[in-house]
Amino acid sequence: AQSVSQHNHHVILSEAASLELGCNYSYGGTVNLFWYVQYPGQLLQLLLKHFSGDPLVKGIKGFEAEFIKSKFSFNLRKPSVQWSDTAEYFCAVNYNNNDMRFGAGTRLTVKP
Amino acid sequence: EAQVTQNPRYLITVTGKKLTVTCSQNMNHEYMSWYRQDPGLGLRQIYYSMNVEVTDKGDVPEGYKVSRKEKRNFPLILESPSPNQTSLYFCASSLMDPNTGELFFGEGSRLTVL
Numbered sequence: 617a618q619s620v621s622q623h624n625h626h627v628i629l630s631e632a633a634s635l636e637l638g639c640n641y642s643y644g645g646t647v648n649l650f651w652y653v654q655y656p657g658q659l660l661q662l663l664l665k666h667f668s669g670d671p672l673v674k675g676i677k678g679f680e681a682e683f684i685k686s687k688f689s690f691n692l693r694k695p696s697v698q699w700s701d702t703a704e705y706f707c708a709v710n711y712n713n714n715d716m717r718f719g720a721g722t723r724l725t726v727k728p
Numbered sequence: 729e730a731q732v733t734q735n736p737r738y739l740i741t742v743t744g745k746k747l748t749v750t751c752s753q754n755m756n757h758e759y760m761s762w763y764r765q766d767p768g769l770g771l772r773q774i775y776y777s778m779n780v781e782v783t784d785k786g787d788v789p790e791g792y793k794v795s796r797k798e799k800r801n802f803p804l805i806l807e808s809p810s811p812n813q814t815s816l817y818f819c820a821s822s823l824m825d826p827n828t829g830e831l832f833f834g835e836g837s838r839l840t841v842l
Contacts, residue, residue: 620770650830660818660833706770716761716831717787718771 618644620709622719629697630727637692637722639707649690650708651681652718660706666690677701699728730755734819734834741809742842749804749837751819759822760802761786761831762794764815771818777802809841 623638641647651663664675671683681692690707707719732753741747753760761776763786773786777796791813793805802821806813816838820831 622770625768652831659835660820660831662830665830708771716773716776718763720768720770 618642618709618711618717620707620717620719622705622707622722624722625720626723626725628725628727631699632696633726635692635694635697635701635724637705637707637724639690639692639719641688641690641707641709641717643688644709644711646711648710649681649683650710651675651679651690651692652706652708653703654706655703663692663705697724697726699726702726730832732819732821732832732834734817734837736837737835738838740840740842743810744808747806747809747839749806749817749819749839751802751804751834752800753802753819753821753832754800755821755823755832756799757821757823757832758799760796761820761822762792762802762804763818763820764788765818765836766815774804774817806839809839811841813839814841815839 619642621640649666652660653663654660664673666673666683674680679694683690704721704723706721710716735750758779762774763771765771772788774792775786775794777783780796780799783794816836818836819834822831
């Protein structure tokens with residue numbers, strides 16, 4: 617069965633540090649890739665997505681992600697985090713059959 | 729305001745007592761889906777619906793039922809809840825299937841089965 621792995625369960629950074637959250641998925645043909653974010657007390661919302669084209673995609677709030685097909689990865693990055701980036705981040709993969717699979721999530725804590 | 733509304737937000741019940749979690753969206757979305765979120769397991773899809781009267785099993789459908797009689801509503805039914813169904817449940821909708829549209833999530837329903 618297809619699966620999505622997020623390597624870090626909890627990441628703690630200081631403000632201005634760089635962020636990279638790992639996401640790997642199992643092979644399943646054509647995939648569409650997403651990162652969702654859940655800020656404390658708020659709804660899950662889309663951060664960015666990749667369907668086709670440029671493997672580097674930019675999302676809201678300065679986040680970006682790179683799709684590396686050969687590595688089955690879609691890592692999320694931000695050059696300089698802020699306290700307001702404290703949230704839980706979910707990688708999600710859709711395998712073209714509406715089988716939308718989510719990773720276990722990574723909790724990011726940014727210390728002021 | 730465009731939104732996905734779930735009720736109840738919190739519920740404590742006992743084993744075997746049938747319950748329904750309602751989900752309603754006001755965005756005229758064809759696609760709706762239910763997920764459960766458990767620590768260390770992320771969000772797992774329970775059921776989804778591509779349109780009215782069309783529903784399909786997701787990753788973990790056992791113990792759940794759904795119906796899609798109207799476009800805006802997609803209730804989740806637990807006919808005989810068990811403690812392993814204690815979880816945080818999210819309903820989501822999308823303009824089309826998740827291949828091309830983003831999912832809009834409800835606030836979540838925290839269910840405890842004793």
